[in-house]
Amino acid sequence: MLKPIGIVNSINGPVVKADEVHSVEMMELVEIGDERLIGEIIELHEDRATIQMYEGTSGLEPGTVIYGTGFPLSVELGPGLIGTIYDGIQRPLQQMHMQTGNFIKRGIKPLPLDQHKCWHFIPLVEAGAYMRQGNIFGIVLETPLFEHQLMIPPQVEGQVEFIQKEGDYTIKETVVRLKAKSGYIDLTMAQKWPVRLPRPYMRRLVPDEPLITGQRVIDTFFPLAKGGTAGIPGGFGTGKTITQHQLSKWCDADIIVYIGCGERGNEMTGVLMDFPKLMDLKRGRPLIERTILIANTSDMPLAAREASIYTGITIAEYYRDMGYDVALMADSTSRWAEALREISGRLEEMPAEEGFPAYLASRLAKFYERAGRVETCCGKTGSVSAICAVSPPGGDFSEPVTQHTKRFVRCFWGLNKELASSRYFPAIHYMDSYSEYIDLIQFWWVQNVDPEWKSLRDEAMKILQEDFKLQQIVKLIGEDALPDNQRLVLEGARLLKNAFLQQSAFDKVDMFTVPQKQFLMLKTILRFYHKARVVLRSHIPFERLRQLPVVNEINRMKDRISNNACEQFEALFQQIDHQMNEIEKECMSVR
């Protein structure tokens, strides 16, 4: 299978140049020397080739033989992906640990999927059926509640000649034999797909269903649709990782693909420790049973970091093709862009902005376009939502990666340093952020929650905007100097910020809020605001309003009223009405 295709000429970090190169394809995976270090051909020029290496190159010598594998960088797809943690080129880290111990060594290639594990296969078709790409021929229960649909691989079709009976098989065994034009094709439960190529689907659908995340600032103010794209930029310490962890814990996707791309090792450890313990709200099973982790931490080889997001999105697309909603988290695309930059620099390419290669924008665009809500080849509806952190240097959003990301995502959650430093989380700033999905998904809210949703949301947003403007004045003259109606705007905004937008990731009740409760919380605050506006007309001192006991109740409703006790809001409404009426009466009688 492996044949020599060239000789190493020079080595410069992760970039190896080869000469005497023959019979090799662009993007083909190669292995170098006796250690069989893995690399990928990224440039061909006559008999010379440039290779980006997925492993460290220390100790590599010019003159070493290079072997071709005949395949581009691919991932193996099949039952056994869920719950596994892979590196950037889909090597299972648990297996690597067993082979080489606590530290990652070079030149080992454990297979991505467990070759010996038996899966219980249930056939869904019979001999004689004609199958096309994406058609489902059987199912396997991958985790106790997750059905893995076995699909005919892309570009394969034919008549079922033979299919195994229900029973336990490994992924090496043939389960289906197709009779195609070209001859017989044996299929196992696993298939391969090159990571840099999007998997096929029938057609794209409009993303009009929200991805419910339980995070109020996201669901209510800047919602993401299933199949949508979102960017989370923020300087260090603003909470990108916590936000992504929150989303992967609570969002209502079926599968989570979490890519730790050039980030901290301990963060992946945190996920590995937390996820088996936390329960999925929908299924009541540990979260790890719907999660696939890809960890290429910052100290692991750079080129594998570049590959990691493609590995991740290919796995996501595979589950999408079965008709599932997949959410992909990438933390962080800046590290991926930096890997591109470093490799580009070593290739001595002409740099564009800040040393990044000119093709940064097109690579980002291609990646984000792989997200989407589609009708799959088997006629089901599936989606891949991409939620990507961006780490702008110095927290400055004008840098190239943030700017290009903004062009290709439709949801932008800008994290703010000031909010973070006063421990106001999630530090998603309501003035910097936007979502283009609001109009698409409002019908879902109308149908499932309340017809008033959009108007309440817009009004709350208006209060926040007005507050933002007023704060400029407050900075100069202080709050007390403003007229009462403007102070009420500030008070309304304060309630929105403290009682609604701020959400603790660590409080048992507050960490996840169902849409119904989100709506009622918003309604409570706006009810207070409206009532107060009326009451203020009868010249009640503003301080009296702020001192109402119900203000404290509103501030604490997020952790006092649990998700399944939404009826308690009725009492809160009455309290608001009652206390407002009381002070109004009181003031009248004094006069």
Next chain:
Amino acid sequence: MIHPMGKEYVGISKVAGPLLFIEGVKGVSFDELVEIRTRNNEIRHGRVLEVNRSFAMIEVFEGTVGLTISSTRVRFHGKPLQIPVSMDMLGRIFNGLGEPIDGGPPPFYREKRDVNGAPINPVVRDYPEDFIQTGISTIDCMNTLVRGQKLPIFSGSGLPHNELAAQIVRQAKVSSQEDRFAIVFAAMGIKNDAAQMFRKSFEESGAISRVVMFLNLSNDPSIERLVTPRAALTMAEYLAFDLGMHVLVVLTDMTNYCEALREISTSKEEVPSRKGYPGYLYSDLSSIYERAGRIIGCEGSITQIPILTMPNDDITHPIPDLTGFITEGQIVLDRELAKRGVYPPINVLPCLSRLMNDGIGAVKTREDHAHLSNQLYTAYSYVKKVETLASIIGEDELSDQDKRYLDFGRMFEEQFIGQGQHENRSIKETLDLAWDILTTLPKEELIRLTEEEIQKYYPNNGAQECPTG
């Protein structure tokens, strides 16, 4: 000195800055260690940075001054730079390349290790969650350090970062088991005085026999600095993961390290990224910082306290910026506070400890810890807003509420942030002090604390009121 095998080449083709180029070499591998012998038989060391079939580019750690084209001899070692590791090295002082400079004999060792180390497999990392009491209120209460964390100090020239680091090392020692504790100290381009200060502090606390020092001082060759932190961390990994010790690593000053990296990068004529630093500064720094942590099944741990001086006190400068993206938080020193005589001048607002939430709470510290810390943050950041307002409209024009906040701010800075260089506060003292200071504010303002916490910990339940103004 042992002379390993390997061909020796006489004569080189080019010297430029810290780089040496040699042609016509065979069998040279990437990243291998090189021994260079000058005309006067002086031995220097270097590393292969780029190699092809006919030439090799070598960075020379000790500098290229005095090298000649014709009579320089170069010998390739066939393996990357390694340093010996052993228990025998505790209490010793080495140069930046790991050679003894305290006048003692070469240490006894059984094993040599590659200074570059290898990435820890994420699946075997153990989540850091053991509280380390540093005795410094702003750290213990608001930016808790845990065992296995990497928590840098962002400082500026002339600020007491060295004193603070020495105090942390001195006081953090107390809470851990004496016999399984070690300190690895790596100095990169710092002044001799600062190195002496650390040494004296280690001696005073009686820890000197458990310290390994790697010193590359400001008058030592700058390229050697690229090896110093790696040598130190190789030693630390041996102590922590082979011998099961809790190792505290102090790396100072990372700014000098980054500058040496920039020097090499420009000599190689690489495409620069921000401020002339190479595009791989992030990856390079993470290959140092990520060598902290705990491993499942190993007793020991590596806790890192890197120190860096922010050029021009600018936290958005690439060095602090990229560091902050890799480390698990940061402690930021502030010139303004230092000028007012507050020690340690820690400006808590930009500070952060990412691992804090896992290291605190009912069992580890106290159940009110997390909320109390958040409350201090919320209140103090409001103080900063009020101070800006007061500087425009005057303090007298502020509302009573805002005046109370100003009082809170003053007490917080003087009593809570401020403490003595030898004052070692227990976590209980720190938390109680925080509650005391919060009494300046009315209870209704304490929205980050739960009612039960206020009930339980608010001193005298708010009976006394502090005078305003």
